[in-house]
Amino acid sequence: MPEDARIFVDAVKRYCARHKIAIEVRSQGWLIVMQRGSRQYFTLGYDVGLNSAIAHRIANDKAATADVLTLAGIACVPHTVFLNPKLSAHVPPSGSWQAMLDLFGQHPEGIVVKPNEGTAGKSVFLVSTSPELERAAAEIFSSHLTLAISPYVEIEDEVRVVVIDQLAPVVYSKQRVLNWRHNLDAGARPVLLEPGEAREAYVAIAVKAAKAVGIRFASVDVIRVGGALKILEINSGVMMEALGKFYPDLVDAAYSAALDRVFA
Template identity: 60%
Template sequence: MTTSERIFVQAIRAYGARHGIEVDVHSGGWLIAMRRGETRRFAFGYDIGLNSAIAHRLANDKSATAEALSLRGVASIPHHLFLNPKLGRNVVGPNWRDAMLALFHDHPQGVVVKPNEGTSGRSVFRVTTEAELDHAVGEVFAMSTGLVISPYVAIGDEVRVVLLDDAPLVVYSKQRGTDWRHNLDAGAKPVLLEDGEIRTACAKLAIAAANAIGIRFASIDVVRVDGDWRVLEINSGVMMEALAKLHPELVQATYDAALDRVFGTNS
């Protein structure tokens, strides 16, 4: 093991060492093969292998997640999908630009443009003018087949809930720095929440969101807007690199619990 390995990989190695599981790391740490006797499992990226294919795909698609949550009446931030015009007129349609401008003008406080798939706040733009919109759309379409546009809202608080089969194993707030975003990669700091009203409300909403798409192990971001909690997004890959710097035992225990489900083990 090298110290440059992601915490996710280190956690799987540690679990394997304690439970007699062979762990082979490939593709620079992004593909992990696990074997105990005749039982073989894989982890990929930050996905430990518990979620169904459809739940994984829904969670990785911001627009689809928002639609699924709306169907179940789960409060969430809207994400409107626009496909890359490079896919062709028959796929995208002729009026995508007009629809995009209409949505932009419906929100005079601004909108947020970001890839439909992806994490860590990369290529996320706050847009308040048509020129900024053109720039953001060009940047996102240069690296993505689809983007989503959400109304810009003043987020009072953002909380991440890591769920395993409806149990909130980790709940922490993201304390942002100078950036308007709450992404950990943008400098936000994770602060564990103690038992109380906020933790309970966030966990309840996260469980409702997980049930809406049928996901078992996920990190769910919820935000408080005008005093009400809403789901921002669901992540099927559970990344806790930043949290591990502050609470390594909690992170290891969380991955351990998920791997127990993968291998049918009682730690």
């Protein structure tokens, strides 16, 4: 973990100090071991241990998340998964390239190609031509076993809702700066949503989505397209490093609320 990205680790340290919980930070902060009495607890990455293994895996898989939400009748951006040619035993005999081209042809306004698993907006490509699709697929497959394709949509607003057991202690919009992506790491700025009908609407669909996936602690990205709200994706590792630079007390309180449930 980089030295300038330790907000999560520091939040866990402060929590353990307040509650007299023994703590040992290992692997440069990637693994934290906490002990109270005879029982050990762990964090790994940004996962505090509240989520089941299957909920974590579904949320970490963009196509699986979209499928689960669609089955639950929750509006979302569809994602279609494609396997790396290295997984030839699981790829259809016809291969994946023609299927990618066919999907691209269904969306003349463009498509977004990205790793099917991953966060922080890395290796995300807006594709409007077949050569761009080929380059995007080649780059993603050079380091990932799967990619996901979704239709490009004109996002009017994107809001991240941090959900903890159907509560939402953190709700903020991502305001773009100089590019089409809403990721904070790509230059977007967080703006907290004030209480009111708009905030309640974003929270309602985010909580509903988290419940459908069966996840307890997650960041849910909700977008407004054509005036309607849709789920873009769910992140099971709740990373708030960039947000913490603007609202450190809020981030600390959110991690504390999650850890309260771990030690309940």
